Amino acid sequence: MTIKHTLIDQIKDFIISIGLKVEEGDIPDSTFVPGIHILNGTIWFDRSKLTYPGDLLHEAGHLALMKPEKRPLATGDLEPGDGKRLNKDSLEIGVILWTYAALLHLKLDPKVVFHEAGYRGSSDWFIEMFSSGNYMGLPLLQWMDLCKGKFTEQDVPDFPYMIKWVRE
Numbered sequence: 001m002t003i004k005h006t007l008i009d010q011i012k013d014f015i016i017s018i019g020l021k022v023e024e025g026d027i028p029d030s031t032f033v034p035g036i037h038i039l040n041g042t043i044w045f046d047r048s049k050l051t052y053p054g055d056l057l058h059e060a061g062h063l064a065l066m067k068p069e070k071r072p073l074a075t076g077d078l079e080p081g082d083g084k085r086l087n088k089d090s091l092e093i094g095v096i097l098w099t100y101a102a103l104l105h106l107k108l109d110p111k112v113v114f115h116e117a118g119y120r121g122s123s124d125w126f127i128e129m130f131s132s133g134n135y136m137g138l139p140l141l142q143w144m145d146l147c148k149g150k151f152t153e154q155d156v157p158d159f160p161y162m163i164k165w166v167r168e
Contacts (some may be wrong), residue, residue, distance in 0.1 A: 004053060005047065007053040007054075007153070008045075008053045008056065009051055010108075010150060011056045011106070012024070014057075014105075014106055015043065015056065017105050018064065018165040020043070020060055020064060020166065021043065021045050022042065022043040022044075022045070022060070022073075023042055023043070024044075024058070025043050025044055027045065027049065028134075029049075029124065032077045033055050033058075034051045035047075035048075035049035035050030035051060035078070036050065036055055036056060036059055038074050038076060039075050040075055041071045041072040041074045041095060043056065043059055043060060043063065045154035051117070052115045052117065053112060054115060056111030056113070057099050057102050057103065057113055058095065058113060060102075061095040061098040061102065061152055062093075062095050064095075065144065068168060078130075079164055087131070090166045091140070094137045094140035094141055094144075096119070097130070097140075098137075098141060098162075098165075099113050099140060100160065101161075102162075103146070105160075110130075110145070111123075114115075114125055114126050114127050135159055142159075145163065145164070145168075146162055146164055146165065146167065147159045147161065147162050148161070148163065
């Protein structure tokens with residue numbers, strides 16, 4: 001088994017373990033993210049078309065941060081069937097930070113997610129910022145009660161520890 005396949009399996013198992021749906025199978029040739037297609041809240045991927053395994057983790061982050069009632073509507077570029085956007089762009093910084101927490105949890109090299117072809121050329125910058133503790137997007141994850149925040153009553157570690165992975 002190749003390193004790529006091992007990474008894919010590790011990420012897939014994590015996504016399933018947090019309660020999101022992921023399936024392997026045939027997907028359309030042209031998708032928003034190569035090798036990944038989201039259909040009705042399920043992440044579908046084709047191993048042979050998936051260029052970067054870390055993209056699976058990032059797309060899971062989008063679903064994880066959606067309101068639960070919107071998740072089953074997510075299709076394609078994360079738009080529900082009625083054509084109304086799911087506020088994807090406004091959650092992007094939270095998704096990026098969620099993805100960073102997930103890769104640390106999985107003990108993955110940040111380059112698995114923040115690869116050279118992603119993040120509009122800012123992958124190294126994100127790694128540098130997050131590695132130095134500059135967690136832009138943290139208030140969003142705290143507001144969603146995914147990690148420790150100002151009003152957290154539990155005695156839990158600070159970010160990057162996640163209290164839960166999926167928004168309720």
